[in-house]
Amino acid sequence: MSKRSSDMFNVLWLQSGGCGGCSMSLLCADTTDFHGQLRDAGINLLWHPSLSLESGDELQDLLARVLDGRVRVDALCIEGALLRGPNGTGRFHVMAGTGVPMIDWVRRLAGVARHVVAVGSCAAWGGITAGASNPTDACGLQYEDDRPGGLLGAEFRSRSGLPVINIAGCPTHPGWVIESLMALAADSLAEQDLDSLARPRFYADHLVHHGCTRNEFYEFKASAEKPSDRGCMMEHMGCKGTQVHADCNTRLWNGEGSCTRGGYACIACTEPGFQEPGHAFDRTPKVAGIPIGLPTDMPKAWFVALASLSKSATPKRVKINATADHLVMTPAVRKTRLR
Amino acid sequence: MARLLVGPFNRVEGDLEVSLDIRAGTVKRAQVNATMYRGFEQILQGKLPHDALVYVPRICGICSVSQSVASAKALADLAGITVPDNGLHVTNLMQATENLADHLTHFYLFFMPDFTRPVYASRTWHAEAVRRFAPHTGEQMREAIASRQRWFTLLGTLGGKWPHTQSIDPGGSSRAVEQAERIRLLSKLREFRRFLERHLFATPLEEMAALSSLDALWAWHDAALNVGDFRLFLSCARDLELHQLGAGPGLYLSFGAYSQPGGAHALASGVWRASEQTLVEPDTLAITEDAAHAWLEDAPMPLHPLQGMTLPNADKPGAYTWNKAPRLAGEVVETGAIARQLASGHPLVRDAVAKHGGCVLTRVIARVLELAIVVPMMERWLKALEPGDPYFTACELPDEGVGMGLGEAARGALGHWLVVKNGRIANYQIVAPTSWNFSPRDAGGTPGALEKALEGAPVLPGEKSPVSVQHIVRSFDPCMVCTVH
Numbered sequence: 122m123s124k125r126s127s128d129m130f131n132v133l134w135l136q137s138g139g140c141g142g143c144s145m146s147l148l149c150a151d152t153t154d155f156h157g158q159l160r161d162a163g164i165n166l167l168w169h170p171s172l173s174l175e176s177g178d179e180l181q182d183l184l185a186r187v188l189d190g191r192v193r194v195d196a197l198c199i200e201g202a203l204l205r206g207p208n209g210t211g212r213f214h215v216m217a218g219t220g221v222p223m224i225d226w227v228r229r230l231a232g233v234a235r236h237v238v239a240v241g242s243c244a245a246w247g248g249i250t251a252g253a254s255n256p257t258d259a260c261g262l263q264y265e266d267d268r269p270g271g272l273l274g275a276e277f278r279s280r281s282g283l284p285v286i287n288i289a290g291c292p293t294h295p296g297w298v299i300e301s302l303m304a305l306a307a308d309s310l311a312e313q314d315l316d317s318l319a320r321p322r323f324y325a326d327h328l329v330h331h332g333c334t335r336n337e338f339y340e341f342k343a344s345a346e347k348p349s350d351r352g353c354m355m356e357h358m359g360c361k362g363t364q365v366h367a368d369c370n371t372r373l374w375n376g377e378g379s380c381t382r383g384g385y386a387c388i389a390c391t392e393p394g395f396q397e398p399g400h401a402f403d404r405t406p407k408v409a410g411i412p413i414g415l416p417t418d419m420p421k422a423w424f425v426a427l428a429s430l431s432k433s434a435t436p437k438r439v440k441i442n443a444t445a446d447h448l449v450m451t452p453a454v455r456k457t458r459l460r
Numbered sequence: 461m462a463r464l465l466v467g468p469f470n471r472v473e474g475d476l477e478v479s480l481d482i483r484a485g486t487v488k489r490a491q492v493n494a495t496m497y498r499g500f501e502q503i504l505q506g507k508l509p510h511d512a513l514v515y516v517p518r519i520c521g522i523c524s525v526s527q528s529v530a531s532a533k534a535l536a537d538l539a540g541i542t543v544p545d546n547g548l549h550v551t552n553l554m555q556a557t558e559n560l561a562d563h564l565t566h567f568y569l570f571f572m573p574d575f576t577r578p579v580y581a582s583r584t585w586h587a588e589a590v591r592r593f594a595p596h597t598g599e600q601m602r603e604a605i606a607s608r609q610r611w612f613t614l615l616g617t618l619g620g621k622w623p624h625t626q627s628i629d630p631g632g633s634s635r636a637v638e639q640a641e642r643i644r645l646l647s648k649l650r651e652f653r654r655f656l657e658r659h660l661f662a663t664p665l666e667e668m669a670a671l672s673s674l675d676a677l678w679a680w681h682d683a684a685l686n687v688g689d690f691r692l693f694l695s696c697a698r699d700l701e702l703h704q705l706g707a708g709p710g711l712y713l714s715f716g717a718y719s720q721p722g723g724a725h726a727l728a729s730g731v732w733r734a735s736e737q738t739l740v741e742p743d744t745l746a747i748t749e750d751a752a753h754a755w756l757e758d759a760p761m762p763l764h765p766l767q768g769m770t771l772p773n774a775d776k777p778g779a780y781t782w783n784k785a786p787r788l789a790g791e792v793v794e795t796g797a798i799a800r801q802l803a804s805g806h807p808l809v810r811d812a813v814a815k816h817g818g819c820v821l822t823r824v825i826a827r828v829l830e831l832a833i834v835v836p837m838m839e840r841w842l843k844a845l846e847p848g849d850p851y852f853t854a855c856e857l858p859d860e861g862v863g864m865g866l867g868e869a870a871r872g873a874l875g876h877w878l879v880v881k882n883g884r885i886a887n888y889q890i891v892a893p894t895s896w897n898f899s900p901r902d903a904g905g906t907p908g909a910l911e912k913a914l915e916g917a918p919v920l921p922g923e924k925s926p927v928s929v930q931h932i933v934r935s936f937d938p939c940m941v942c943t944v945h
Contacts (some may be wrong), residue, residue, distance in 0.1 A: 137496070138498055138523070139941075141474060142520070145522050146623060148608060151609065169470075170468075172595055173572075173595055174594075174595045176466075176471070176925050176930060178466075178924035178925055198759065212729035213497045213772070214495060214497070216495070218468050219467070223496075237676060249518040252503040253503040253504075256499035256772065257499050342888035347631075347636070348629050348633075349632070349633065349634050349850070350638055373616070374622075375622050376613030376616040378617060380618070382620050382635075383635050384636075385620065402511050427506050446636035
């Protein structure tokens, strides 16, 4: 299948106040032919910082042609936060070779792009770059943490009529990006496919908790007490998987991974403001011994009652294994036929 | 004298601009500008020390594990913790996975595409370079991305995900590897070995690693011209005389990579002085950072990282970059695979540097060679894991103290220094590999390693982004997001 380039879905990818990790993650997309996969979906990478030949004046020339309408941008992908400082000048990131702050480039390019896509939590909400006192006055394209606004403003709509699409995550999962771009290229991503924070629902309608390999420990509230323990990390280790929107434990990362499978807590990296949780990342804040961040869609009293009941019924096997780094007690071998 | 402002550079990590003064078709003076500031050192002030392990990997998406390891080491140093052998091996496996992926990415995605440029259309190797390395279509480039994707599945198992793995802790690894997983990981290592032996080298890794001189390397090259991608690089390099391009400062720094049980490193630490062929241990107390030409508040004199400060001042006169100028006892050093192999005494790299110095050719040789050297090491570390033995030592971080974490990212020496007071981070300073290599001038006006390496680079008539400058810049495999953090 070969399409003329004018029929292709043109993606322009730029980076600002981030680490480049979303691009590096993108290259881990689960395919034997990264470029072939995009091309087959009709996607043309007009320019990407890690993948294109054009450097310096060649890119500047391309950007000029985009701005005067000679080259169409179907998706403007921005990776990294937008750095408004110091004092609104944007000088914390001037696009190399141009003397122009990146925030100005992004404002101009967003005005001509059919879709605008925030790749990763930095571009979506400000992310880790907006940590602590936010020394660079970093924000997302259309959000500042969970407050609408950001660089482009709450009212911004790209030429397609959609708001900025927030493929949040730190980093974002390559599958989330590829599928979002493919859906856009196929004209099959509409406003109702975005959640209330403009994240694509195909991944944001799930919870990290779904598919967690520690679920048996969760059921019995058999908890990990230190890194490398196998137990549930919700009670003591700061895990937010029961509240956080993402399909990390059903889609998996890098073949067979996820944060919880790696032995550390979900820190809510797809959610606005994750960079300043208000407590130690690896410790669950508690009131009177009860964790404060319980699952949001059940009454707290019920949760506490069920937890105390399941704790009292925890099988010895589950209890012992919860605080070990390898299987100490294996499930008993039993006949499972009724006859 | 003509002035040329080159940027943005792509196929480097982060944003980079180079300002060139050109006379008679040659670069006379270069100024290297890192154009973005994010402020991690400010963000980390006042944080709980252990929380640094969430922030610091996010300095960099291409070497996040290296940042994690340096931070975990600094915290372990603060607390006086020793990591159990299993934890050490898993950490090394993760860091090696990342480092080798970086070398692979650099070679196939960042460096080789420059040989496909139209300016080289008349060269005998050009059509072959285009077939293999052209962005978006190059056959070998696409094979390499596929191989890289499979390779990173090692980190899915070892650390949950990449980048921004959080399984690395001062006490070891939060992920214990099971017996069956060890077997699966070994088969993935072999898969990567097969890629390297079939595509990159077309030669067994052990044979590559055993090449002991430049003559031996060229004999290997001539025996099977352009068979394998590294041989094609060597053909381009010989034709374009890349050994004459991008001379470094001649002083090389390695902090030592892959800590082994007992305290040694799999790749040695050391400062190699090429002019005298001498190796000494790095004196970390002699490390200072000079902010004279950075958009950062100056101290009266260059400071050691434990006293260092990083406070932006965008209006500072005479400043041209967000990067400070690290110096070792006042001297400019180069760091990277070339420094690691010199410190480890690899005969091929020592011979190549003795003949040509640090240059575009020798930097690439050292990096590619490391792929052949480290994969067999990883096979040994994986076999050394003892399922059932601990991967982690529980520990309390003290409320007061200092810590230093040194290691080697793909691009070279990486150091973290932290000061803890009242249970909070009172200071945290990071000196990254590209901070060394791409440092600006210091207060004495001495240019950094790249600034010096660009002097003398040829500029062809009409060039706005001189191709020689691109080769030199990318030969360092720069990471600008780490540099400015």
